[in-house]
Amino acid sequence: MLIQTSDEPQGVDLFLPATYDLAWTGAVLALVVALGVAVVLTVRAATRTPEPSLHGLATEDPVRRAARRHATTVSVAAVTAALLVGAVVAQAAATSVGGLAEGVLVGLSPAVVGLTFLGAHAVGERTWPRQRTAVRAATLRPRTVADVAPRGLRRLTWSLGALVGLLAAVGALTAGDDGRSVTRVLGDTTSTASPYPGTFYGVWLALAAVLLVAGAEGVLRLVARRPAVAHVEETWDVGLRRASAHRVLRGVQLALGLTAAGMLGTGANAAARVGYPGAVVLVVVAVGLALTAVVVAVRPAADPDAWADDRAGAPVMAGAGRAAR
Known part of the structure; x- marks a missing residue:
């Protein structure tokens, strides 16, 4: 019986990049894209001219201006912290960590950056300025996450988290005994390729996805319960x-999307190297998934003035008014 290993590209692998190069290039591209997005958003925020609002010009209202400034500061701090941690992780993967641990670290890098992003947002929400006026306003009906989180973006985040878990389960069922390779037997030829997102990698990635989704829900609850703007x-x-909820979710879905794309691309690459037909198509799907996550991440949130204007004539729900205290 002829046994082939995956150390060198064979057959269709000649048309695919080496797994290490693919993973490393993906991590570098993710960092570059994140830096580019931060620059674009910063320039856009600095040069944007606010639209007139039916509720008054927010730029002329010191209360609204202060609230916007705090929200922007939290967002910028979260992106900055995430980029710094991303740079540290990339440096560690390149110089300090080797062997199998390097692959685990590269796979977890989007989640590590995403959790840092969430941590910075959590600190920002916990430090939101409280009302200092003699008469404080509060809603009679407690706000929930469903009231403040964009429904579609929240569902996308949950779906991407579930996708990471599904890919980890499929990888665990199809991987070899070592949990990090895939094998195909065709006649007298046995081909094995790695890395592959089996249990060796998939358990960590699935756990990271759970932490990201749970962390996002926790931060969204902080957003819903933070003190009202006076x-x-x-x-x-x-x-x-x-x-604020939009900014939290778009960062988390980006981390989950890149994780899922990395799992799908790495698994498809290994499957193609052992000769499974159609595996190359999954690499294209993985690239499309990553690009979609980036597009969603750069989509700006709705302006509070526009949101208020759109709902100025909407009927108020019973018990949803404000009470002075």
């Missing part, structure tokens, strides 16, 4: 919360 309409305050 002397502004409730709809504007909700609009500002939805903008």
Whole structure:
């Protein structure tokens, strides 16, 4: 019986990059894209001219301006912390960590960056300025995550987390006994390729996905329960919360999307190297998934003024008014 290993490309592998190069290039591209997105968003925020609002110009209202400034500071701090941690992880993968641990670290890098992003947002929400006026306003009905989180973006985040878990389960069922390779037997020829997202990698990646989704839900609850902005309409305050929730979710879905794309691309690469037909198509799917996550991440949140204007004429739900205390 002829046994082939995956140390050198064979057959269809000649048309694919080496697994290490593919993973490393993906990590570097993710970092470069994140830096580019940060620059674009910063320039856009600095040069944007606000639209007039039916509720008044927010740029002329010191209360709204202060609230916007705090929300922007939290977002910028979270992105900065994530980029710094991403740079540290990339440096560690390149110089300090070797062997099988290097592959685990590369696979976990989007999740590590995403958890740092969430941690910075959590600190920002916990330090949100409280009302210092003699008369404080509060809603009669407690806000929930469903009130402040964009529904579609929240569902996308959960779906990507579930996709990572599904890919980890499929990898565990199809991997070899070592949990990090895939084998195909065709006649008298046995071909084995690695790395492959079996249990050796998949358990860590699935755990990271659970932590990301749970962490996102926790931060969203902080957004929903943070102190209300004084002397502004409730709809504007909700609009500002939805903008914060949007920023949290788009960062988490990016980390989950890149994790899922990396698992799919690495697994498809290994499968193609042992000769499974159609595996190359999954590499294209993985690239499309990563690009989609990036596109969603750069989509701006709805402006609180626009959100308030759109709902200015909407009927108020029973018990959803404000009470002074």
